[in-house]
Structures are given as C-alpha cells and as structure tokens.
Amino acid sequence: MSSKDNPAILLKAEELQVRRGGALVLDIPALDIFPGQVLALIGPNGAGKSTLLLTLACLLKPSRGRFSFNGREIDAGRGDVDYRRRVAMVFQEPLLFDATVFDNVAAGLRIRGVGRAEIGRAVPGYLELFGIAPLAMRSARKISGGEAQRTSLARAFVTEPEIVFLDEPFSSLDPPTREALLGDLERIIRETRTTAVASTHDQTEALRLADRMAVMNEGKIVQIGPVAEVINRPADGFVASFVGVETVLPGCVLRSSDGVFTAAVEGGEIQAVGHLRPRERVLCCIRPEHVTLSTNTPFPESSARNVFSGTIRKITPLGLFHRVRVDCGFDLVVYVTRQSIEELSLEEGKTVIASFKATAVHVIPRGAPPN
Amino acid sequence: MDLILEGILKAFYLIFTLDAEVLGITLLSLKVSGTATLISLFIGISAGTAVALSRFPGRQLVVSLINTGMGLPPVVVGLFVTIFLWRNGPLGFLEILYTPTAIILAQAVIATPIVTGITLASIQHLPANLRLQILALGATRVQMVWLLVKEARLPLLAAVMAGFGGVISEVGASIMVGGNIKGYSRVLTTATVMETSRGNFDIAIALGIILLLLAFLVNAILTQIQQRERPR
Structure with missing residues (x-):
C-alpha cells in the first residue's frame, strides 16, 4: 500500500x-x-x-x-x-x-x-x-x-x-x-x-x-x-x-426509569419514551409540527418534558407554514403557522422557548457503544 | 377393412418375433437420429446461449433467421446437403453421400435451429438481473453461462424433445441423402415410404407403429425427468 x-x-x-x-x-x-x-x-x-x-x-x-x-x-x-x-x-x-x-x-x-x-x-x-x-x-x-x-x-x-x-x-x-x-x-x-x-x-x-x-x-x-x-x-x-x-439528534442514554429515559445529545439533554439501558446509542427524531414555540418567560404551564431556550436562526416561508430553525445548543426545526409568526412577532435573532413532549420523540436505537 | 386388420396382425407378428430386418431398421433410426440430436444439442445450446447473452448489430436479423430455421423444410435441407456432398460438390471429397453419416449430417442441420431457437428463448426468459446476480456471487464468465444453462434446464428438455421428435419422423432429407439402401441406410421413415408404395402394407404398418412407439417412449422418459425435476 x-x-x-x-x-x-x-x-x-x-x-x-x-x-x-x-x-x-x-x-x-x-x-x-x-x-x-x-x-x-x-x-x-x-x-x-x-x-x-x-x-x-x-x-x-x-x-x-x-x-x-x-x-x-x-x-x-x-x-x-x-x-x-x-x-x-x-x-x-x-x-x-x-x-x-x-x-x-x-x-x-x-x-x-x-x-x-x-x-x-x-x-x-x-x-x-x-x-x-x-x-x-x-x-x-x-x-x-x-x-x-x-x-x-x-x-x-x-x-x-x-x-x-x-x-x-x-x-x-x-x-x-x-x-x-x-x-x-x-x-x-x-x-x-x-x-x-x-x-x-x-x-x-x-x-x-x-x-x-x-x-x-x-x-x-x-x-x-x-x-x-x-x-x-x-x-x-x-x-x-x-x-x-x-x-435528528444522535445521542447516548444517560439514565432510564419507568419507560422514560434521558439522552445526552450535542448541546443538551432530551427526555423520551422507551425502555433503553444507559450507554445505549440512539437517534432522537422530532417532527417539526410537534414542537411548540412561545415567547413567554417564565416557562409556560405545559406537560412537555423537553423545554429549551433558543435563538431563531432562520425563517423560511413554506406556503401555509414557516420553517423556523432554532438554535437550542442543537438545531431544532419547527413548523409555525403564519398567524403565529405574526402574533409572537417571530424574527431571526429573537430568543424563544421551544418545547415538545417526551412522547413526540421518535427513538431509533443504534445499539450499545463499542466497548 | 381386411387389408388394415391383416396389416396390423402381421405388424405385431413382425414386432414380437423381432424380425431381423425391422429390428435393424429401428436400431439404425435410433442411432442416426440420436447422434444427430446430440450434435444439434451441442451446437444449438452453445449458439442459442451465445446469441441470448450478447448484443451486436444485426442481432435481430440473426434471431429471425434462427426462428425461420426452426421450420426448415427437410426436403430443402436434403437438397442442399446432397449438393454439398455430390461427388464434385464442396464436400464431395468426404465421399459420404448415400451413407448413414450423410443422414446424420442432414438431420443435425434440421435439428440445430430448433434447439438453438428454444435455447435462445429459454435463456432470454430468465430474469434479466440473474446474470448480474451470478456474477455478483463471484462467478467467472464460464461459470455464469453454465449456471444460466443449468437454470434453464427444464425448458431445455423441451429442446431435446422437439429436436429428436423432428428428426426421427423426418423422411425427405433421409431419403435424398441416404438413398434408402437396404440393410445400410434404410431408416424407419424411408422404409415406410417404400413399403407403402410397393403395397406391402403389413410391413409399412409395423414400421409406423414402431415409429409412434419410439416417439412416445422418448417423450415419456423426458416428461418423467421434467416432472421429477419440478420443485415441490
């Protein structure tokens, strides 16, 4: 060679x-x-x-x-x-x-x-x-x-x-x-x-x-x-x-109890539903329509376990919806209606609260890390 | 009516007493047509596979010619083989006209396009990607061709049947190039023609029955193999 x-x-x-x-x-x-x-x-x-x-x-x-x-x-x-x-x-x-x-x-x-x-x-x-x-x-x-x-x-x-x-x-x-x-x-x-x-x-x-x-x-x-x-x-x-x-966020399970686990992803931690063991590798997938944005501080009353503060990086109009990319330590894609964009006066650079439920995370197991 | 009944009775007598002349004619027919079929299988399977697996300009024409050849009139084959083998013809030096060898040659010419055509069709009928799959399994070109032919073995049995069936029952070419010489180049079909024209219906019927039985037997054996090979 x-x-x-x-x-x-x-x-x-x-x-x-x-x-x-x-x-x-x-x-x-x-x-x-x-x-x-x-x-x-x-x-x-x-x-x-x-x-x-x-x-x-x-x-x-x-x-x-x-x-x-x-x-x-x-x-x-x-x-x-x-x-x-x-x-x-x-x-x-x-x-x-x-x-x-x-x-x-x-x-x-x-x-x-x-x-x-x-x-x-x-x-x-x-x-x-x-x-x-x-x-x-x-x-x-x-x-x-x-x-x-x-x-x-x-x-x-x-x-x-x-x-x-x-x-x-x-x-x-x-x-x-x-x-x-x-x-x-x-x-x-x-x-x-x-x-x-x-x-x-x-x-x-x-x-x-x-x-x-x-x-x-x-x-x-x-x-x-x-x-x-x-x-x-x-x-x-x-x-x-x-x-x-x-x-899609690659992560690694930190702890798990009662069918809910916490995974470390780049720039944060995500809670999701599933029986996984610590150290298992996963892909956490979040559909953009499952994420809610708000501008209220302190955090709103919600059943969502995953709440992140982030900065809007980009807003792309897609017909009925706008695709909003929020930097929460990791990039999170959110679909927001035009009405919400106006009501919340969302714009690039603005700080928002993004939240989604543990059940909204689609988990794909990727096996244990190599020992 | 008596003529037919008498003929049939005499025919069975000739068959069951293993009449030397009838037996000789039958064995020669089997030998000649069997050899011709073997030759046509060798050439036909090779040629059919080659055409099926290659792409070249004029391929469509070649396929049409093969298909036309499947219905080649034996008399025309007899004519051309006779011309070729004639004393001052291109192959006259072989001095094989009016011999069993000449019949084998003519029958091979008749059967080869049949075998080629059926081989071509059965190889082309295999899934298009099977070739690639066989190569992907690490096969050399020769191994690939062999595995394809093996995969098409059931339809290829049809080629054997069609080839043999075509030549054992053919008369035109055999009589022209073989000469129907008694005890030498006389086969079942040529003998039947001659005995019928002479009014010897008993012998003609005997020969006819043997011809039918042979055709039935060969096909029964091949069908048996084909049915056993069919996956359960």
Whole structure:
C-alpha cells in the first residue's frame, strides 16, 4: 500500500462516470467507503442509485473512473473476479436458483470452489442467522417473498464479503415482512460489523441502517455525510424536500426509569419514551409540527418534558407554514403557522422557548457503544 | 377393412418375433437420429446461449433467421446437403453421400435451429438481473453461462424433445441423402415410404407403429425427468 492511500478507506472511487446513449447517467467525482460503516444511498427513482451500486460492485463497466480497494487498484468492469469474490450484492428481487434454500445459500461458496465439508459447516450458521434454517431443504420456488429475500441475503453474507451492496432489498416486501427483515438485517450488520452500501428511497430504512447517508439526484451525489448531519442540515432545497423533514439528534442514554429515559445529545439533554439501558446509542427524531414555540418567560404551564431556550436562526416561508430553525445548543426545526409568526412577532435573532413532549420523540436505537 | 386388420396382425407378428430386418431398421433410426440430436444439442445450446447473452448489430436479423430455421423444410435441407456432398460438390471429397453419416449430417442441420431457437428463448426468459446476480456471487464468465444453462434446464428438455421428435419422423432429407439402401441406410421413415408404395402394407404398418412407439417412449422418459425435476 502506498503512503498516499488512506488505510482507513476500504473502497475508493474517483472520477466515476457512466454514459448511456450519450447521456451522463452517473457522475461521481469521488466516493469513499469506510470499513465497518453502512452508507445509505437515498434518492428518487432514476437518481442513479442502482447504477452506482452496480458500478461499485464491478458489475457494470463505467465509461470512465478508477477504483482502489484496500489501496490496490482494481479493474473497473467485470474483469476483476478476485474483487467480485471479496464483495457481494443483493438485489431488489431475490433472484434465487431453482434449487433448495440450502443450495441457494451455498451457491457463492460453490462458485469459489469451496469443498463440500466446509459448505456443510458454513451454511447452517447463516441459515440460522437469517431465520431460514427450517426451510433449508425446501425448494426456493415454494417460499414466501420475505423468506426468499432472507435466502438471498444469507447467500451474500455466507461468503463473508468485505463489502455488501444492497439495492433496495426491502422494496418489494409488504410492510410487516419488511419491518421484521429490516430489524434482523440491522442486527446482523452491527454484529458482524459488515461494511455495506445500501440504496433506498425510504428515510426510515436509511436512519436505522446507516452511519452515513448520500443523497442522490440525477446521477450525482448532492450531499454526503453522517446521517443526522444530512437530515438536519440539508445542503439545498432538493435534499431538504427529500430527507430534511425531521430533526435528528444522535445521542447516548444517560439514565432510564419507568419507560422514560434521558439522552445526552450535542448541546443538551432530551427526555423520551422507551425502555433503553444507559450507554445505549440512539437517534432522537422530532417532527417539526410537534414542537411548540412561545415567547413567554417564565416557562409556560405545559406537560412537555423537553423545554429549551433558543435563538431563531432562520425563517423560511413554506406556503401555509414557516420553517423556523432554532438554535437550542442543537438545531431544532419547527413548523409555525403564519398567524403565529405574526402574533409572537417571530424574527431571526429573537430568543424563544421551544418545547415538545417526551412522547413526540421518535427513538431509533443504534445499539450499545463499542466497548 | 381386411387389408388394415391383416396389416396390423402381421405388424405385431413382425414386432414380437423381432424380425431381423425391422429390428435393424429401428436400431439404425435410433442411432442416426440420436447422434444427430446430440450434435444439434451441442451446437444449438452453445449458439442459442451465445446469441441470448450478447448484443451486436444485426442481432435481430440473426434471431429471425434462427426462428425461420426452426421450420426448415427437410426436403430443402436434403437438397442442399446432397449438393454439398455430390461427388464434385464442396464436400464431395468426404465421399459420404448415400451413407448413414450423410443422414446424420442432414438431420443435425434440421435439428440445430430448433434447439438453438428454444435455447435462445429459454435463456432470454430468465430474469434479466440473474446474470448480474451470478456474477455478483463471484462467478467467472464460464461459470455464469453454465449456471444460466443449468437454470434453464427444464425448458431445455423441451429442446431435446422437439429436436429428436423432428428428426426421427423426418423422411425427405433421409431419403435424398441416404438413398434408402437396404440393410445400410434404410431408416424407419424411408422404409415406410417404400413399403407403402410397393403395397406391402403389413410391413409399412409395423414400421409406423414402431415409429409412434419410439416417439412416445422418448417423450415419456423426458416428461418423467421434467416432472421429477419440478420443485415441490
């Protein structure tokens, strides 16, 4: 590995371009994938998420671009079998073979020439991990959509890939099935510390799975960064309209009792509802319509457990509502009616009291911090 | 009515007494058509897969030609194979005209487009992303093609049936390039034609029944495999 390569970058893509029929469908000047992290690609249909994933997985030859994996230059396109055997990809459709669930999960190992005995040792653990062990000898044509997608995921993970690329793996599933699988995948990714790049058009999926988020539009990455940063500080109107709906605050549980816990977030403490243990990491999401602003001091009589004093940084008119960004030590986004703006004579720079109930905080657990 | 009844009785007599001539003709038919089918499978599956997986200018035309070839009239094939194998034709030096080898060649020409066309259709019928998924599992190009063909194995059995069924019952080309030489290049269909024209209906009916039985047997075996392979 040469000295100029950052060893903390697992996959580095530069000057990536894909043209189709003369049109530039993907244009990524630079993208780094860090080991052990999950990057979510979020954006509308046709934003180039799938194209980017296929290109990164070396399944689609880019019109131009360079890749390095672990500091080693790799051949873009399909030529690099060695690289393709160190990564894995799961598609929207399960794409299973006409064989048993066991044989499907073993497919990647067989392709690598792994012996029968070792396959017999490796596969059952992954069938167990994805909750499909009882289906092992069933035909893959006779299982449900959720079971099929679990099989597809197990088939990818059993090869212990250094990066897993997931192309909207839940979008063809019904909501309860999706929820169960999302929970399991989240746990498996954290436990196995797998590096993953997952595309989705669902913000909740991205929030639950990802450490970093890249918002894509028209073949370009318009913003990339830690999940909370992208959502709280959207770089432009497109990102704001796509993801910037909630305030998302990464935090760590300080104490917990009677189903209410207090979490430390950057610049303050938030109380929320949920049975979490101290030191657990969480994302606290607050929808802008759940926050109330007032100018009264002392604090108004209210059942709201979370009350903060802050300064209005920005007021953006959005038709019926105004989007007000309040700096309370952290940025809090509030929707206020035009009438309230006038009654309270809100303006940028003014000090206000922002309050919201503990039940208004949507909590996403992110697991215990590494010991 | 007597003619038919007598014919049928005589036919069964010939079959059950394992008449040497009838047996010889039957075995030669199986050998010739079986070999021709094997050759057509080898070429047809390769060519069909190659066309299914590649994109090139004029591909549409090639696909149309293959589909046309699936209905190639045996007589036309017989004509061209005869011309090629004629003493001063391009392949005349092989000196195989009026031999079983010539029949195998003609029948392979007839069956190959059938196998190619069915292979092409069944590979194209697989999900579009399956190729990418197989590559994503770490497959080399050769492994990918093999896994795709394996995945299309059920429809490919149809190719075997259609190919064999097409050539075992074909008469035009066999008679033209084989010459219907007694004890040498006489197959079930050519013998049936000849015996019918001579008025030897008993032998003709016997040969006809054997032909039907063979076609039924081969298809029954293949159907059995196909049904067993069908996932439960």
